[in-house]
Amino acid sequence: MSASKICVVVVSGSLERLQMAAMVASVAAVSEHEVLVFLSMNALPHFVKGAAAAAPAEGEMGRLMAEKKAPPFKMLFEQAAALGSARIYPCSMAMDVLGVDKAALEDYLEEATGLTRFLDLASGGQVWTF
Amino acid sequence: MAERKIVDGRGSFCPGPLMELIAALKTVEVGDELEVLSTDKGSANDIPEWVNKVGHEYLSTREENGVWYIVVRRKK
Numbered sequence: 001m002s003a004s005k006i007c008v009v010v011v012s013g014s015l016e017r018l019q020m021a022a023m024v025a026s027v028a029a030v031s032e033h034e035v036l037v038f039l040s041m042n043a044l045p046h047f048v049k050g051a052a053a054a055a056p057a058e059g060e061m062g063r064l065m066a067e068k069k070a071p072p073f074k075m076l077f078e079q080a081a082a083l084g085s086a087r088i089y090p091c092s093m094a095m096d097v098l099g100v101d102k103a104a105l106e107d108y109l110e111e112a113t114g115l116t117r118f119l120d121l122a123s124g125g126q127v128w129t130f
Numbered sequence: 131m132a133e134r135k136i137v138d139g140r141g142s143f144c145p146g147p148l149m150e151l152i153a154a155l156k157t158v159e160v161g162d163e164l165e166v167l168s169t170d171k172g173s174a175n176d177i178p179e180w181v182n183k184v185g186h187e188y189l190s191t192r193e194e195n196g197v198w199y200i201v202v203r204r205k206k
Contacts, residue, residue, distance in 0.1 A: 023145055026149060028146055030149070030152050030180070031180060031183055071145065071146040078154075093201060
Protein backbone atom coordinates (compact mmCIF):
# COMPACT_ATOMS: atom_id res chain seq x y z
CA MET A 1 0.00 0.00 0.00
CA SER A 2 1.50 3.33 -1.01
CA ALA A 3 0.50 5.89 1.63
CA SER A 4 1.18 8.96 -0.47
CA LYS A 5 3.65 10.71 -2.71
CA ILE A 6 6.24 12.85 -0.94
CA CYS A 7 8.39 15.25 -2.93
CA VAL A 8 11.50 16.61 -1.22
CA VAL A 9 13.03 19.70 -2.84
CA VAL A 10 16.53 20.48 -1.55
CA VAL A 11 18.21 23.76 -2.45
CA SER A 12 20.26 24.54 0.67
CA GLY A 13 23.85 23.46 1.16
CA SER A 14 23.72 23.72 4.95
CA LEU A 15 24.26 20.63 7.07
CA GLU A 16 21.06 20.97 9.08
CA ARG A 17 18.82 21.29 6.02
CA LEU A 18 20.56 18.52 4.09
CA GLN A 19 20.32 16.27 7.17
CA MET A 20 16.61 16.96 7.73
CA ALA A 21 15.85 16.45 4.03
CA ALA A 22 17.73 13.13 4.10
CA MET A 23 15.87 12.03 7.24
CA VAL A 24 12.47 12.81 5.71
CA ALA A 25 13.37 11.13 2.41
CA SER A 26 14.83 7.99 3.98
CA VAL A 27 12.13 7.38 6.57
CA ALA A 28 9.36 8.11 4.07
CA ALA A 29 10.95 5.82 1.48
CA VAL A 30 11.05 2.86 3.86
CA SER A 31 7.52 3.56 5.12
CA GLU A 32 5.82 2.72 1.83
CA HIS A 33 5.54 6.28 0.55
CA GLU A 34 6.51 7.13 -3.00
CA VAL A 35 9.46 9.52 -2.62
CA LEU A 36 10.88 11.92 -5.18
CA VAL A 37 13.85 14.14 -4.35
CA PHE A 38 14.99 17.13 -6.43
CA LEU A 39 18.50 18.44 -5.76
CA SER A 40 19.32 21.94 -6.95
CA MET A 41 21.22 25.14 -6.12
CA ASN A 42 23.70 24.80 -3.22
CA ALA A 43 22.59 21.25 -2.43
CA LEU A 44 23.81 19.71 -5.68
CA PRO A 45 27.59 20.29 -5.30
CA HIS A 46 27.55 17.93 -2.30
CA PHE A 47 26.50 15.09 -4.62
CA VAL A 48 29.43 15.45 -7.01
CA LYS A 49 31.63 12.36 -6.58
CA GLY A 50 34.62 13.15 -4.40
CA ALA A 51 33.18 16.48 -3.24
CA ALA A 52 35.71 17.65 -0.69
CA ALA A 53 33.87 20.42 1.13
CA ALA A 54 31.82 19.36 4.16
CA ALA A 55 28.37 20.94 4.42
CA PRO A 56 28.69 23.96 6.73
CA ALA A 57 26.64 24.05 9.92
CA GLU A 58 24.16 26.91 10.34
CA GLY A 59 24.16 26.70 14.12
CA GLU A 60 24.60 24.68 17.26
CA MET A 61 22.62 21.63 16.14
CA GLY A 62 24.70 21.24 13.01
CA ARG A 63 27.90 21.49 15.00
CA LEU A 64 26.64 18.93 17.52
CA MET A 65 25.53 16.54 14.78
CA ALA A 66 28.96 16.77 13.20
CA GLU A 67 30.60 15.99 16.56
CA LYS A 68 28.28 13.12 17.44
CA LYS A 69 27.43 10.14 15.32
CA ALA A 70 24.45 11.30 13.27
CA PRO A 71 24.15 9.22 10.10
CA PRO A 72 25.75 11.18 7.22
CA PHE A 73 23.09 12.76 5.00
CA LYS A 74 24.56 11.24 1.84
CA MET A 75 24.35 7.77 3.35
CA LEU A 76 20.69 8.39 4.24
CA PHE A 77 19.87 9.52 0.69
CA GLU A 78 21.62 6.44 -0.69
CA GLN A 79 19.65 4.22 1.72
CA ALA A 80 16.44 5.99 0.70
CA ALA A 81 17.11 4.84 -2.85
CA ALA A 82 18.48 1.38 -2.00
CA LEU A 83 16.24 0.27 0.88
CA GLY A 84 13.15 2.22 -0.10
CA SER A 85 12.24 3.28 -3.56
CA ALA A 86 13.21 6.95 -3.50
CA ARG A 87 14.17 8.46 -6.82
CA ILE A 88 16.68 11.29 -6.50
CA TYR A 89 16.85 13.71 -9.40
CA PRO A 90 19.65 16.22 -10.01
CA CYS A 91 18.46 19.55 -11.41
CA SER A 92 19.64 19.93 -15.00
CA MET A 93 20.05 23.70 -14.61
CA ALA A 94 22.32 23.28 -11.56
CA MET A 95 24.32 20.64 -13.45
CA ASP A 96 24.82 23.05 -16.36
CA VAL A 97 25.94 25.83 -14.01
CA LEU A 98 28.37 23.48 -12.24
CA GLY A 99 29.57 22.03 -15.52
CA VAL A 100 29.02 18.40 -14.52
CA ASP A 101 27.39 15.47 -16.28
CA LYS A 102 25.60 12.45 -14.78
CA ALA A 103 28.81 10.43 -14.55
CA ALA A 104 30.27 13.05 -12.20
CA LEU A 105 27.41 12.65 -9.73
CA GLU A 106 26.85 9.93 -7.13
CA ASP A 107 25.67 6.72 -8.79
CA TYR A 108 22.36 6.58 -6.92
CA LEU A 109 21.13 9.78 -8.58
CA GLU A 110 18.76 9.54 -11.54
CA GLU A 111 19.13 11.27 -14.90
CA ALA A 112 19.31 15.06 -15.12
CA THR A 113 15.81 16.43 -14.72
CA GLY A 114 14.42 19.86 -15.51
CA LEU A 115 11.71 21.64 -13.60
CA THR A 116 9.08 20.92 -16.22
CA ARG A 117 9.52 17.17 -15.78
CA PHE A 118 9.89 17.32 -12.00
CA LEU A 119 6.74 19.40 -11.60
CA ASP A 120 4.95 16.81 -13.69
CA LEU A 121 6.34 13.94 -11.57
CA ALA A 122 5.48 15.80 -8.35
CA SER A 123 1.91 16.47 -9.39
CA GLY A 124 -0.53 15.55 -6.63
CA GLY A 125 2.13 14.92 -3.99
CA GLN A 126 3.12 16.63 -0.76
CA VAL A 127 6.07 18.97 -1.27
CA TRP A 128 8.71 19.40 1.44
CA THR A 129 11.28 22.11 0.76
CA PHE A 130 14.69 22.42 2.41
CA MET B 131 12.82 -22.49 15.80
CA ALA B 132 13.06 -18.90 14.55
CA GLU B 133 16.48 -17.28 14.58
CA ARG B 134 17.17 -14.07 16.49
CA LYS B 135 19.70 -11.68 14.98
CA ILE B 136 21.26 -8.72 16.79
CA VAL B 137 21.31 -5.32 15.06
CA ASP B 138 23.78 -3.12 16.90
CA GLY B 139 22.74 0.51 16.39
CA ARG B 140 24.39 1.80 19.55
CA GLY B 141 26.02 5.20 19.18
CA SER B 142 23.96 6.19 16.15
CA PHE B 143 21.15 8.73 16.02
CA CYS B 144 17.73 8.73 14.37
CA PRO B 145 17.11 7.34 11.80
CA GLY B 146 20.34 5.30 11.91
CA PRO B 147 19.09 2.37 14.05
CA LEU B 148 15.85 2.18 12.02
CA MET B 149 17.75 2.08 8.72
CA GLU B 150 20.04 -0.62 10.11
CA LEU B 151 16.99 -2.64 11.14
CA ILE B 152 15.48 -2.31 7.67
CA ALA B 153 18.71 -3.45 6.02
CA ALA B 154 18.87 -6.42 8.40
CA LEU B 155 15.22 -7.38 7.76
CA LYS B 156 16.12 -8.05 4.14
CA THR B 157 18.70 -10.62 5.23
CA VAL B 158 16.51 -12.81 7.47
CA GLU B 159 13.63 -15.19 6.83
CA VAL B 160 9.96 -14.46 7.48
CA GLY B 161 9.31 -15.47 11.09
CA ASP B 162 12.82 -14.64 12.29
CA GLU B 163 13.33 -12.14 15.11
CA LEU B 164 15.67 -9.16 15.23
CA GLU B 165 16.83 -7.40 18.37
CA VAL B 166 17.89 -3.79 17.79
CA LEU B 167 20.30 -2.28 20.31
CA SER B 168 20.01 1.52 20.44
CA THR B 169 21.33 4.27 22.67
CA ASP B 170 18.99 6.74 20.95
CA LYS B 171 15.71 7.08 22.84
CA GLY B 172 13.98 8.59 19.82
CA SER B 173 14.68 5.44 17.84
CA ALA B 174 13.27 3.33 20.67
CA ASN B 175 9.98 5.17 20.18
CA ASP B 176 10.13 5.35 16.40
CA ILE B 177 11.03 1.74 15.57
CA PRO B 178 7.81 0.20 17.03
CA GLU B 179 5.79 2.84 15.13
CA TRP B 180 7.50 1.87 11.88
CA VAL B 181 7.18 -1.86 12.52
CA ASN B 182 3.45 -1.58 13.13
CA LYS B 183 2.93 0.72 10.17
CA VAL B 184 4.55 -1.51 7.58
CA GLY B 185 3.14 -4.79 8.89
CA HIS B 186 5.92 -6.54 10.77
CA GLU B 187 5.44 -7.62 14.40
CA TYR B 188 6.66 -5.58 17.33
CA LEU B 189 7.43 -7.86 20.27
CA SER B 190 9.05 -5.92 23.10
CA THR B 191 11.26 -3.08 24.32
CA ARG B 192 13.38 -2.99 27.45
CA GLU B 193 15.96 -0.48 28.65
CA GLU B 194 19.11 -1.35 30.54
CA ASN B 195 21.92 1.07 31.42
CA GLY B 196 20.99 3.54 28.68
CA VAL B 197 20.61 0.90 25.97
CA TRP B 198 17.20 0.06 24.50
CA TYR B 199 16.61 -3.50 23.26
CA ILE B 200 13.77 -3.59 20.72
CA VAL B 201 12.62 -6.97 19.44
CA VAL B 202 10.67 -7.36 16.22
CA ARG B 203 9.64 -10.27 13.99
CA ARG B 204 9.70 -10.22 10.22
CA LYS B 205 6.17 -10.94 9.03
CA LYS B 206 6.38 -10.57 5.24
